[in-house]
Amino acid sequence: MTSLTLSAILPQLRPPPCTGEQLCQQATSGQLAILYGSLLLGALGSAAVTVIVYIQDNIGWGWGLGIPTISMFLSIIAFVLGYPLYRHTDPVGSQFTRLLQVSVGAFRKRNLTMVSDPNLLYQNEELDASISIDGRLVHSKQMA
Template identity: 40%
Template sequence: MLGSPTLCNIEPEKDMAQDMEGDHKYELQDMKKNKKKQLGGIKTMPFILANEICDRFAATGSHANMITYLTKELNMPLVKASNTLTNFAGTASFTPLIGALIADSFAGRFWTILVASVIYELGLVSLTVSALLPQLHPPPCPAQENCKEASATQLWIIYLSLILTSLGIGGIRPCVVTFAADQFDMSKSKVESRSWNFFNWYYFCMGMASLTALTVVVYIQDNVGWGVGLAIPTIVMAFSIIVFLSGSPLYKKVKPGGSPLVRLTQVIVAAMKKRKEVAPHATDCLYKNRELDAAISSNGRLLHSDQFK
C-alpha cells in the first residue's frame, strides 16, 4: 500500500520521529520480556504430547468401530449408518477451517484447544451415556432379524454426540501442532533441530496411540461391552484436558495476530483501489505499521519488496 505523496513531502521529519519512537517502544518491550521468566521450550512438550496422544487415542477408539455400534446396537440400516458417518466425517474435515480462523483472529491457540477439548469431551460423555443407559438405545437383537430400530430421540442423542465431537476436532486439530511450535524460539541456535525432533516424536506417538486404540479399545467394544468400550476413550480424553491445563503456567501463549484470510482480503482490496497509483521512489512514503506487522513478522516489521507491484 502506498502512503500519501503530500504527507511524504511535507512531513518527512515527523514520520521519521514517529518511526524512531516506535522502535524505542518495541525495544523497551523486548527488554521487559527478557526480564520475565522464560516460558515455552522443551519443558512444555510432555504436556502437549500427552494431550495429543490422549486425544488421538480417544478419537480413534470412539469412532473407528462406530459403524458396528450403529448397526448392531442401534439397529440402524447399513446404508443409513454409512451416510451418517460420512456426514460426520465431512463435518469433522470442515470444522478445522473454522477453528483455525477463530484461533488466529481473536481466541488464540491455547483457549481454542482448551474449549474445543471440553466440547469434544461433552460429545464423548453423551455417547457413553447413550450406550450405558438401556432407555437410550433399542433392546438387544442378537439374531439381527426384525429388530426394532432406534427411536428419533435416541438417534438425536447420537447425532448430538457426533456434532459435538466434530466441533471439538475442529478446534483441536489445526492448533495443537502450531501451538507446540510456538513454544520454540526459532531465532536461537539449535532450536530448529529440537523442533524437528519434537515433530518426529509427535507423529510416532500419534501412530502408537491410534494403533493401541484400534486393537485394545475395539476388542473391548466387541467382546466386553460398548458401555466400557466407549467409557475408556471418554476417561482418557478427560485426562488429556487435565494434563493440558496443568501445563498452562509454562506455556508461551502467543497473542492472535489476525487471520491470514482477512489480511489477504485487505491486501486485494487495497491493491484494487490503488492500482493506478504511482509508487514513490522514497521508501519513507510507503506503508509502515510496526504494531500491526509485529505479529506476522520475525523482526517486527515487514520489509518492502520490488516484487508483486
C-alpha cells in the first residue's frame, strides 16, 4: 500500500496529467513496473485473507480459524528456536545517528573497491565495542 500510495503522490512515479486537447503522455516502463508491482503485492497480501474466508465459508469455522492459529504457533516456535542465533548487545547512543552515519559512509564509498587485506580496514575499539565480538568488527566479503 505504501508503494501504491507513493506512485499516486509523487509526480516522478506517474505520467503527467492530460491537459486540454493535448495527447496524453504514456507512463514509462519504470512507472508501470512500480504500479503493477504495487498492485501485485496488494493482491498477494489480500489473497491470504481471501483463502481463509473461503475455507471458513466452505469447509468450516474450525478450519478457518485453526489454520491461522497453527501458522502463528509455528512462527512463535521458529522465533524461539532461532533466538539463540541473534546477537545480544545493549544499544548505546542513538540508533538513528548510527544508521545515518552508516548510510552516508556507504553512499560516499559506493564506488570504491574492496581491500584485499582485512587488516587494512579501519578499527576503533572504543566506538565499535557495542557492535562487535571481542572488541573487533567481523568483516566479510558479502555486501562489498
